[in-house]
Amino acid sequence: xxxNRRQFLKSSSLLSAGLFMPEKWATAKQPYKIAVVxxxxxxxxxxxxxxxxxxIGADGLEIDMGGLGQRETFDNQLANxxxxxxxxxxxxxxxxxxCSLAMTGFYAQSFATRPTYQRMxxxxxxxxxxMHVNVAFLPLGVQGDxxxxxxxxxxxxxxxxxxxxxxKKAGVIVGIETALxxxxxVALLEEIGSKNIQSYxxxxxxxxxxxxxxxxxxxxxxxRICQIHCTDEDGVWLQNNPRIDLKKVKQTLDNMxxxxxLVIERSRDASDPRNVxxxxxxxxxxxxxxxxxx
Numbered sequence: 215x216x217x218n219r220r221q222f223l224k225s226s227s228l229l230s231a232g233l234f235m236p237e238k239w240a241t242a243k244q245p246y247k248i249a250v251v252x253x254x255x256x257x258x259x260x261x262x263x264x265x266x267x268x269x270i271g272a273d274g275l276e277i278d279m280g281g282l283g284q285r286e287t288f289d290n291q292l293a294n295x296x297x298x299x300x301x302x303x304x305x306x307x308x309x310x311x312x313c314s315l316a317m318t319g320f321y322a323q324s325f326a327t328r329p330t331y332q333r334m335x336x337x338x339x340x341x342x343x344x345m346h347v348n349v350a351f352l353p354l355g356v357q358g359d360x361x362x363x364x365x366x367x368x369x370x371x372x373x374x375x376x377x378x379x380x381x382k383k384a385g386v387i388v389g390i391e392t393a394l395x396x397x398x399x400v401a402l403l404e405e406i407g408s409k410n411i412q413s414y415x416x417x418x419x420x421x422x423x424x425x426x427x428x429x430x431x432x433x434x435x436x437x438r439i440c441q442i443h444c445t446d447e448d449g450v451w452l453q454n455n456p457r458i459d460l461k462k463v464k465q466t467l468d469n470m471x472x473x474x475x476l477v478i479e480r481s482r483d484a485s486d487p488r489n490v491x492x493x494x495x496x497x498x499x500x501x502x503x504x505x506x507x508x
Contacts, residue, residue, distance in 0.1 A: 244506060245474075246464075246467075246473065246474070246475075246506060247313070247474070247476070248273050248476055248498055248502055248505070248506070249272050249273060249276055249313045249475050249478070250270055250272045250276070250478050250494050250498065251275075251276045252275055252276065252277050252278055254478075254480065256488070258278050258280070259280055259290075259291045259292065261300055261304055263275055263277070264301070264304045264305055265304075266490065266491070267308075267310055268310060269491060270490075271495060271498045271499060271502070272498045273310065274310055274311035275310060275311075275312055275313065276315070276316050276351065276477050277292070277312055277314075277315055277316065277347075278315075278316045278318050279292075279315055279316060279317050279319065279338050279341070280292075281319060282317075282320070286330045286333060287330060287333050287334045287337045288319060288334060288338070290337060290338075292344075292345070293337065293340075293341065295344075298345060301345070302345060312345060313347075313441065314348075314351050314389070314477070315342055315349075316350070317350060317353070318351070318353065320352060320353050320354065321353050321355040321356065322355060322356060322357070323355070324357035325352070325354055325355070325358045325373065326357070326366045326369045326373065327357075331373060332376065335377050335380055338350050339384040339386055343384060343386070347386075348386055349387050349414075349440050349441055349475075350386060350389065351389050351391070352389065352390050353390070353414075354370065354393070359392075359393045360398075360402070361394060361398075371405050371406060374406045374411055375406055375408065377408075377411065378406055378410050379408070381411065382409075382410045387410055387411075387412055387440045388410060388412070389412050389414025389440040389441050390411060390412070390414060391414050391415075391416055395420070395423070395425055395430065396429070396430040396434050399434060399438075400433060403438060412438055412439065413438050413440065414440060414441050414443065415441075415442045416443040416445065416479070417442070417445055417458060418443070418446045418447055418479075418480070427458065428466045431467065431470065431472075432466065432470065435470065436472045439472060440474070441477060442474070442475070443478075444476035444477060444501060445479040445480045446458055446481050447480060447481075448481065448482045448484060448487060449482075449483075449484050450481070450483060450484070451481055451483055451493065451500065452478075452497045453497075455481065460500070460504050460505075461504055476501060478497050481497055
């Protein structure tokens with residue numbers, strides 16, 4: 215019975231994922247959708263994140279897998295079928311989508327050295343299949359920074375090859391975030407050699423490093439970017455940020471024929487950083503005025 219259920223969930227996920235291309239998840243009428251991150255709106259794995267997302271005005275939500283610390287796997291409340299169903303029911307009630315599941319525990323923990331990484335990844339994939347979510351976010355984080363710690367590359371590549379095979383079997387995509395520039399990330403993805411491992415692009419990374427955001431997008435290309443954290447460092451809202459021209463970004467993405475989810479992570483006003491509705495509502499409204507203008 216357990217095997218049959220898993221097979222059914224996997225088949226459903228494969229059907230909803232189409233050919234694993236982000237444009238399959240956005241309609242021809244609306245190629246861009248806007249989401250927020252439950253962790254960043256201070257509702258990590260909380261049912262109330264959906265109502266808050268609705269009030270913010272976003273189309274969907276990226277849900278975190280829970281804390282990691284020194285546990286063998288994530289503190290994932292969604293492993294409980296009853297809680298998981300509550301999340302699915304609330305999303306349906308409010309007409310919101312779950313765009314991705316995030317393994318943000320790896321921002322601080324080492325993907326290269328944690329001995330139970332396969333269990334962590336599998337727990338994420340099982341939750342994704344049960345919730346019909348197609349994309350997982352995997353940041354390599356501080357301890358997996360391949361610019362500062364190039365000696366970790368063989369271990370990370372080997373592990374991501376394993377994750378790629380697991381992702382293919384589960385019928386999902388894993389979007390990684392690295393500290394590499396676009397050319398370096400392309401080389402990394404080619405070395406991993408899995409269509410199920412792609413780039414989860416974050417605008418903040420090239421902006422902080424002084425690289426050209428538009429060149430980075432074009433170098434990675436349409437087929438390598440599964441989702442985008444449409445964000446910068448905290449300080450000002452996206453509409454007040456002098457180093458990012460989102461109208462130009464839209465033109466670049468349009469020219470690439472990229473379609474999919476733009477997920478707001480940060481870009482909070484420094485004068486009132488914990489005012490979730492104000493900060494994320496302003497950023498969501500601004501993104502919609504550009505990316506969803508009729």
